[in-house]
Amino acid sequence: MSKPLAERMRPRTLNEYIGQKHLVGEGAVLRRMIDAGHITSFILWGPPGVGKTTLAQIIANKLDTPFYTLSAVTSGVKDVRDVIEKAKSNHFFNTSSPILFIDEIHRFSKSQQDSLLGAVEKGIVTLIGATTENPSFEVIRPLLSRCQLYVLKSLEKDDLLDLLNRAINEDEELKTRSIELKETGAILRYSGGDARKLLNILELVVDASSDKKIVITDQLIEDRLQQNPLAYDKDGEMHYDIISAFIKSIRGSDPDAALYWLARMIEGGEDPKFIARRLVISASEDVGLANPNALLLANTAFDVVMKVGWPEGRIPLAEATVYLATSPKSNSAYLGIDAALQLVRETGNAPVPLHLRNAPTKLMSELGYHDGYKYPHDYPGHFTEQQYMPDMLKNKKIWFCQHSPAEEKIYQRMLLNWGERYKED
Incomplete structure (x- = not known):
């Protein structure tokens, strides 16, 4: 029986590999390590079908080193330990460490990830993990700290x-x-x-x-x-299409469509943590200050789902979904932090004004640290006007109100406190 086309077309060398030039193009970080014949442990994070597994196999072929593969879906702690023992017997002096490739590493439990730590730290294996999920959420910190993180992009x-x-x-x-x-x-x-x-x-x-x-x-x-x-x-790759439709339905205030896409994910066997995490993100990004309670409810739904599991977990997920979809929307906080990040990138490390700095030592006090700071609680209404931004940015405005009923109250308080600074043109 013929292999599937995708398997027949799998690249065997970096010259055949398509995309990810920021990692494997001439002079790129991974390409330099591969050409030098030595790589460190790393995790590849990106959507399905962008070449994570293929890249790991190409690296192993290029380095001519033993290559072990584990799937986080089917492997347990015993399988991890068995592979590490094999790697020990195949690791010779002055040769590259055997490569252990773990597909869907985000599905490994904490104990499974813990079992990798010693082997990675001692160089018994070079770990290459592949994940479609944000490693910050799914990979334990000790393991993440021992690995570089490379982000793969959807193909152009x-x-x-x-x-x-x-x-x-x-x-x-x-x-x-x-x-x-x-x-x-x-x-x-x-x-x-x-x-x-x-x-x-x-x-x-x-x-x-x-x-x-x-x-x-x-x-x-x-x-x-x-x-x-x-x-x-065939491999459930509509995962990303459906979660996109789910989030867009919430953002568009359509509870019927949001519940439909939620049901599609549940019926498809989606990880409840994945759904709950997306609800928390949506509460922050799309509902935001228009209804601050949305984030509390979404976070509570996350906790409840973790406690009760399936099938009852569908109910708090549905409650949070409907609540977010029917809430007023604001992305002012989302736009604000992105604007602030861009400003930091453009202006660099602007000095903190002296009156905002702590003065834990006599020398710092003599240098003027903390001098002139006004403690807001000492003033009527717990507010007094003073400069909080760096000197070069003191008149820069970053947050802009979007005037939903809840956010309007915030805006009016800012006008009362700051006057002209928050008046809209």
């Missing part, structure tokens, strides 16, 4: 077109067919930057046609996927 349009043409012109099976890429908009759109999904769609379309000549058009792609909408999604 040119990368995907390159891959399509390469598959059509180089794959031994596809070369026997006459395939013309007349239109590519639909196949690129449905792939969503995922190389594996792209090749699965192409294979589906080709296999479904009995004609020797196949002309790929947007209509053909849409017709084939409507007939078999999950065929290009």
Whole structure:
């Protein structure tokens, strides 16, 4: 039986590898380590189908070192220890450490991750982890501190077109067919930057046609996927499409659609932590100051789901979903922090005004630290006007009110305290 197209097209060398030039292009950080013949432990974080597993295999082939693979879905602590023992016996003086590749490392429990620490720290294995989830949430801090983190991006349009043409012109099976890429908009759109999904769609379309000549058009792609909408999604890769629809439905204040996408995730076996975490983010990003209670409720729903599990966990998730979807919306805090980060990048490390600095030593007091600071609680209304921004930014405004009923109260208080500074043009 023939291998799937995505497997047949898997790159074997860095020269065949598509995308991620910021990591493996000429002079890039990973490319330099690979060319030098020595790598340190690292974690690859990115969406499905962008080449995490492939990159790990290419590195192992390039370094000519033993390569062990574990799946966090099916492996336990015993499997980890068995691999580490094998690695010890295959680690010779003056040779590279065997590579241990762990796919979906975010699914490893704390005890499983703990079992890796000693081997990684002593160099018994070089760990390469792959994850679609933010490692800050899912990987224990001691292990994360021993690994570099590299972020992989969804493939660009040119990368995907390159891959399509390469598959059509180089794959031994596809070369026997006459395939013309007349239109590519639909196949690129449905792939969503995922190389594996792209090749699965192409294979589906080709296999479904009995004609020797196949002309790929947007209509053909849409017709084939409507007939078999999950065929290009054999590994549950609609995960990202559905969570996107879920969040956008909440942001758009449509509780019916939000509940529908929630149900799709639950029926699809989605990790409840993943859903709950996205609700907390949505409460901060999309509801924000228009209803500050949203963040409290979303965080409580997260805690409750962790305590009760399935199937009862669906109820607090649904409650939080409806509450967020029906809440007034504001992203002023979200826009504010992004504006502040951009300002910091543009202006650098501006000095803290002397009156805002602590003065724990006599020398600091003599230098004027803390001198002139006004303690707000000593003044009527617990407020007195003084400068809190660095001198070079003292008149810079970052936060802008969005005037929902709850946020309007905040705005009026700022006007009362600061006057002209918060008046809108």
